[in-house]
Amino acid sequence: MRKxxxxxxxxxxxFMLLLDVTVVIVAxxxxxxxxxxxxxDLQWVIDIYALVLAALLxxxxxAADVIGRRRMYVAGTALFALASLGCxxxxxxxxxxxMRGLQGVGAAAMFATTLSLLGAAYEGRERSFALGxxxxxxGAAAALGPVLGGVLTQSLDWRWIFFVNLPVSVAAIWLTVHAVEPTKGQGARRIDWAGTAAFAxxxxxxxxxxxxxxxxxxTSAGTGALFAVAVLALAVFVAVQRxxxxxxxxxxxFRRPSFLAVxxxxxxxxxxxxxxxxxxxxxxxxxxxMSPVQAGLALLPLAATAFVVAAVSGRLLHAAPHRLVIGGGLLLIGGGTLAQAVLDADSGWGSLAAGLAVSGVGVGLVSPGxxxxxxxxVPPQNAGMAGGAVNTxxxxxxxxxxxxFGTIAAARMSASFREAGVGQADDAAHTLAGGGAQALRRTTAEEVLRAAFASGLNTAALVAGVTGLLAGLAVLVWVRTSPAPPAAPATTPATTPAGQVRTKRPATVERP
Known part of the structure; x- marks a missing residue:
């Protein structure tokens, strides 16, 4: 067990913390x-977890460098478990x-320490195997979330997508306490609370x-005020970091084109x-x-291809140029998402299968690399910052x-309802996008509902696909780094301010 x-x-x-990013989707x-x-409400149930995780990572x-990484991981897992019970x-x-927000706090404490814990526990080939x-x-966790969520929701209840975290958390804490060596905190290090608050x-x-x-x-006053607050907070964050x-x-x-593109x-x-x-x-x-399980299985083409490709690409493409693997993967994600924008009032789940599979191949390439x-x-001394930043x-x-994409989909559904002569189109669109199709069937024809939802999904998928394609092109054009040769094993892994493991390795190859 100790090994x-x-x-x-x-x-x-x-697996647990990344699974919870998407496990709620089918529920x-x-x-x-x-x-x-x-x-x-549904948007916030999904968003608040990922948002808090990103903001605090x-x-x-x-903080893990100050109080000790093992202690931080255990505390984060315990908080995650309690918040899951609350959910x-x-x-x-x-x-x-x-409660989902509190889950995000625990997940940030866990995720920020994972690589450094592995780096301290293993060396040489064992470290490479562990990191692989x-x-x-x-790579598999987020893609498998909808499938597992569907099984738990239908076979038990939607609440079990959270309850199942409790035994997993207990096992993770027990193993960490008994198998992971404790690490001492760096008392002299200071936590940038002002920067953390401004970014959040x-x-x-x-x-x-x-x-x-x-x-x-x-154009509403409330929306404009929130965007103004966001701009001001970003300016404060930049000033604090400087x-x-x-x-x-x-x-x-961020002056490095490669880093910015990644x-x-x-x-x-x-x-x-x-x-x-x-x-x-x-x-x-x-x-x-469709039932929750059927809906989860309808999304399986993405999860299955992502899992297989991630396992294969990690072994076969480790020496391939990053810009080709990441850029090519993003192009596949963009193309696969665009291929899903083909729905009409008569479409079924099969219309999505090919696009989901293509996107899954892209996910399997991008996630591990x-x-x-x-x-x-980045230079080796900034490796921890880079690792934390990309996860953020x-x-x-x-x-x-x-x-x-939810805002875009609802806006297009509203336009479709207006074209069909449905009254109070905006309210109807938000009801439809929020899962209230059954309530609308009392006053709206089935074909109108199907056409409106299909048009909303098509528009959202179109924007998402273009986003993936543009990002893929940016990576192909601007990223000019090559994978560094395997580093010599380090006796004691060093850590960076972000708490990530860093070993000595040759300087990054970055061309102008």
Whole structure:
């Protein structure tokens, strides 16, 4: 147990926290019915978790260096478990959203320490093997979320997608305590609380602004105020990082085209691959009448191809240029998402299969290689910052993707209803997108409902696909890094301010 116990402990936690990013997708219609949740409520049930995870990830890495990484991982897992219990017991959408936010806090504490714990536990070939397994688990978790969520929702209840985290958390904590060596905190290190708070305010205000725009319009006073707060918070974050002795992120890294392109690619990856999926699941269940398991299986082409390709590409493409693997994968995600924008009133789940499979191939290429591309785009001393930053941008991309594509889909549904002469089109569109198709059937023809939802999904998929294609082109054009040769084993892994492992390796190859 002592040899592979740390790997199992870290992978259990990683799989669980990344699974919870997407596990709620298939359960959304059941949640909406049980909690009387609106479209905005459902968006926040998904978004608040990824948003808090993204906002706190860099700060959590610095905090782990202060209090000790094993202690941080155990505390984060315990908080994650308690918040999962709260999610399962939630009596309303507001309490569920709050508990999902607390889940995100625990997940940030866990995710910020995973790589450094593995780096401290293994050396040489064992370290490469452990990191490879961790990468495969990370790549499969988000893609498998809808499938497992569908099985749990239908066979038990939607609350069990949260209750199942409890035994997994207990196992992860027990293994961590018994198999992972404790690490001492760096008492002299300071946590950039001001930078963490400013970034959290920026991410939250931006996402809330997009969600509110869907309900009140882009030109409403409330929406404009939120965007203004987001801009101000971003300016404060930049100012704090420039003056901080130990910043969360070295802003000079963004002057590197390769680093900037990889960060944009990470954000677009999660947005394009998974941002439309919640609304696809609602369409499958509330419009086509599929069960949660059937809806999960309808999304299986993405999960299955992503899992297989991630396992194969990690072994066969480790020496391939990052720009080709990541850029090509993003192009496949974009193309696959565009191929899903073919729905009409008579379409069934089979219309999505080919596009989902193509997107899955892209996910399988991008997910395992994105971290390595981020590390290769910066000097070795900034490796921890790069690793933390790319995970932050990934989760922020998912949160923004769900918000933006939901707003776009609802707007197009509203336009479709107006064209069909349906009264109160905006309210009807939000009801339909939020899983209320059954209520609308009393006053609206079935074909009108199907046509409206299909047009909304098509428009959202179109924007998501273009996002993936543009990000892929940016990576192909701007990323000029090559994978570094395997590093010589380090006796004691060093850590960076973000709490990530760093070993000595040759300088990054970055061409002008």
């Amino acid at each position: 592979w116990g740390p790997l199992v402990a870290v992978c259990l936690g990683t 959304l219609p059941d949640m909406a019915g049980a909690l009387d949740a609106s479209l905005t 860099l700060g959590a890495g610095a 399962g017991l939630a009596s309303g959408s507001a309490s569920l959203i709050v 397994i961790w990468g495969a688990v990370s 305010l920026f991410a939250g205000a931006l996402t809330y602004g997009v969600v509110r725009a869907g309900a009140e319009g882009w 003056r901080a002795a130990q910043p969360l992120i070295d802003l000079s890294l 960060m944009a690619g990470g954000m677009a990856y999660n947005a394009a691959a998974f941002g439309v999926m919640p609304y696809t699941s609602i369409w499958l269940q509330t419009v086509l009448g 994105l971290g390595g591309a981020a590390l290769a785009s 941008f990934r989760q922020l991309g998912f949160a923004l993707g769900v918000a933006v």
